Amino acid sequence: MTKVRRSDRLIDMTRYLLERPHTLVPLTYFSKRYESAKSSISEDLGIIRRTFMQRQTGILETVPGAAGGVRYIPTIGRNEASDFIADMAHRLSETDRLLPGGYVYLSDLLGTPEVLRQIGRLIATQFANQQVDAVMTVATKGIPIAQSVSQYLNAPFVIVRRDSKITEGSTVSVNYVSGSSARIEKMELSKRSLQAGSGVLIVDDFMKAGGTVNGMRSLIEEFDANLVGISVFAEGKFAGDRMVNDYTSLIRVDDVDTKTNTLHAVPGNYLDYNQAMFKGMDA
Amino acid sequence: MTKVRRSDRLIDMTRYLLERPHTLVPLTYFSKRYESAKSSISEDLGIIRRTFMQRQTGILETVPGAAGGVRYIPTIGRNEASDFIADMAHRLSETDRLLPGGYVYLSDLLGTPEVLRQIGRLIATQFANQQVDAVMTVATKGIPIAQSVSQYLNAPFVIVRRDSKITEGSTVSVNYVSGSSARIEKMELSKRSLQAGSGVLIVDDFMKAGGTVNGMRSLIEEFDANLVGISVFAEGKFAGDRMVNDYTSLIRVDDVDTKTNTLHAVPGNYLDYNQAMFKGMDA
Numbered sequence: 001m002t003k004v005r006r007s008d009r010l011i012d013m014t015r016y017l018l019e020r021p022h023t024l025v026p027l028t029y030f031s032k033r034y035e036s037a038k039s040s041i042s043e044d045l046g047i048i049r050r051t052f053m054q055r056q057t058g059i060l061e062t063v064p065g066a067a068g069g070v071r072y073i074p075t076i077g078r079n080e081a082s083d084f085i086a087d088m089a090h091r092l093s094e095t096d097r098l099l100p101g102g103y104v105y106l107s108d109l110l111g112t113p114e115v116l117r118q119i120g121r122l123i124a125t126q127f128a129n130q131q132v133d134a135v136m137t138v139a140t141k142g143i144p145i146a147q148s149v150s151q152y153l154n155a156p157f158v159i160v161r162r163d164s165k166i167t168e169g170s171t172v173s174v175n176y177v178s179g180s181s182a183r184i185e186k187m188e189l190s191k192r193s194l195q196a197g198s199g200v201l202i203v204d205d206f207m208k209a210g211g212t213v214n215g216m217r218s219l220i221e222e223f224d225a226n227l228v229g230i231s232v233f234a235e236g237k238f239a240g241d242r243m244v245n246d247y248t249s250l251i252r253v254d255d256v257d258t259k260t261n262t263l264h265a266v267p268g269n270y271l272d273y274n275q276a277m278f279k280g281m282d283a
Numbered sequence: 284m285t286k287v288r289r290s291d292r293l294i295d296m297t298r299y300l301l302e303r304p305h306t307l308v309p310l311t312y313f314s315k316r317y318e319s320a321k322s323s324i325s326e327d328l329g330i331i332r333r334t335f336m337q338r339q340t341g342i343l344e345t346v347p348g349a350a351g352g353v354r355y356i357p358t359i360g361r362n363e364a365s366d367f368i369a370d371m372a373h374r375l376s377e378t379d380r381l382l383p384g385g386y387v388y389l390s391d392l393l394g395t396p397e398v399l400r401q402i403g404r405l406i407a408t409q410f411a412n413q414q415v416d417a418v419m420t421v422a423t424k425g426i427p428i429a430q431s432v433s434q435y436l437n438a439p440f441v442i443v444r445r446d447s448k449i450t451e452g453s454t455v456s457v458n459y460v461s462g463s464s465a466r467i468e469k470m471e472l473s474k475r476s477l478q479a480g481s482g483v484l485i486v487d488d489f490m491k492a493g494g495t496v497n498g499m500r501s502l503i504e505e506f507d508a509n510l511v512g513i514s515v516f517a518e519g520k521f522a523g524d525r526m527v528n529d530y531t532s533l534i535r536v537d538d539v540d541t542k543t544n545t546l547h548a549v550p551g552n553y554l555d556y557n558q559a560m561f562k563g564m565d566a
Contacts, residue, residue, distance in 0.1 A: 010290055011334040014297040019400065051294040103450045107473055111439045116430070117302065140422045140442065141450070147399065147427050156394045159423065163446075167386045167424070190390055 092265035120148025179209020210244035403431025462492020493527035
């Protein structure tokens with residue numbers, strides 16, 4: 001095999017790194033793959049690092065030493081994040097989304113690849129520097145969000161269920177108070193899906209009183225795991241005391257008027273909450 | 284803004300295209316983005332095309348004319364597909380996957396980003412040249428597969444449910460015969476999630492008698508949509524007549540012995556079924 005040209009290396013390395021976020025790739029891997037000297041590979045990585053930074057694609061971290069290499073950390077820039085959130089708030093405000101009972105139809109957005117990609121990037125950026133060993137959500141509508149975040153963080157996701165399924169094996173279950181209806185409900189998670197001591201990020205599509213998220217928090221305790229954070233796509237208005245305080249939301253559904261059949265969505269607290277992080281990126 | 288160097292262009296274009304599979308990008312977009320002549324952009328794309336082909340990343344299609352541009356079609360090479368399938372068959376054969384009743388535990392694999400990425404690539408490669416307007420699956424365990432295929436095909440996915448949910452709005456429902464138990468069950472899909480005339484690809488995690496897949500086929504008919512194909516991650520052994528004949532499976536679970544607590548998984552029909560396609564790629 002002949003030496004691979006720089007342009008070909010840059011293209012293939014970019015693809016290779018983008019497909020493996022948060023994964024340490026030793027320089028020797030690239031130098032073997034392209035039959036090229038380590039010094040050339042280092043130069044290539046310098047070019048990729050600069051382009052990724054300029055285009056706010058993410059950070060290419062260098063880990064020095066014998067066990068070192070490079071690691072790609074996907075991030076999103078403040079402007080792109082803010083544009084996406086504004087666009088989502090706008091699309092959520094479309095009147096035909098309002099369903100009987102004041103519920104909001106989200107299945108189209110949460111089934112669209114570009115939308116899921118951006119939601120994943122936003123949430124993964126917030127937790128890029130924390131130890132996330134698993135992304136947790138509850139079936140069904142949280143799953144696409146968990147999967148997208150999981151891809152950008154390169155961590156597996158686990159699905160909590162409200163109904164018992166024979167295909168999950170032994171499970172651990174908790175009771176929780178559904179905030180909106182104040183009923184006692186049950187949720188469960190396959191026993192083998194979470195290790196004690198692991199860091200868990202909770203994500204979900206919609207949060208009102210926070211009962212479901214609170215239930216997942218209890219489950220994490222049952223598994224002797226640690227809660228890393230809570231992030232939801234949209235939060236709704238809730239009159240009483242919320243059961244969850246420390247969380248981020250991309251969108252807030254402010255006003256739901258079932259008489260005039262209108263709803264009003266605005267940006268959630270994500271950008272404010274992460275102000276310091278975005279400032280650090282620009283610096 | 285100064286002209287962007289070739290190396291920077293190659294890196295950013297690669298990222299841009301990889302994030303937008305099956306999307307036509309006009310050359311003028313790139314030439315504006317990088318303040319570069321169209322002829323330089325054309326050369327860049329030639330280099331990317333060649334590298335993508337050599338590394339079996341996918342095909343970079345050129346669409347000529349005023350409304351033309353380039354389109355990235357993700358594919359997987361035969362060897363990589365075959366290695367992945369062999370690895371999955373091996374991992375499925377792990378004895379501790381066997382659950383009471385002969386069910387197979389898959390949640391760990393179907394929650395792992397790299398595994399989902401490859402499943403998505405394999406299935407998307409098979410349908411790369413067909414008009415897929417939506418990827419359909421049934422909640423819960425088919426969702427991660429549908430989402431991954433949807434990303435590689437750049438088509439939305441829709442989730443059929445066995446339980447009624449208030450957040451879906453009006454739905455269309457069908458009754459179907461669950462093949463294994465021969466019971467009559469019901470499944471439904473939100474009315475607004477599928478357009479008449481659209482091409483629909485059915486995917487699922489596991490198929491035995493094919494009753495669930497058959498139910499989805501009836502749903503597609505109810506929506507006056509067209510079935511493009513059926514692809515499942517794993518198929519199980521089934522004694523009687525299967526309700527579905529034309530499908531691909533990546534894995535086949537051949538032997539489940541609940542007495543010795545062993546199961547035996549082998550490659551499904553995916554590679555054989557797509558033999559002509561893979562031959563065409565090598566040519």
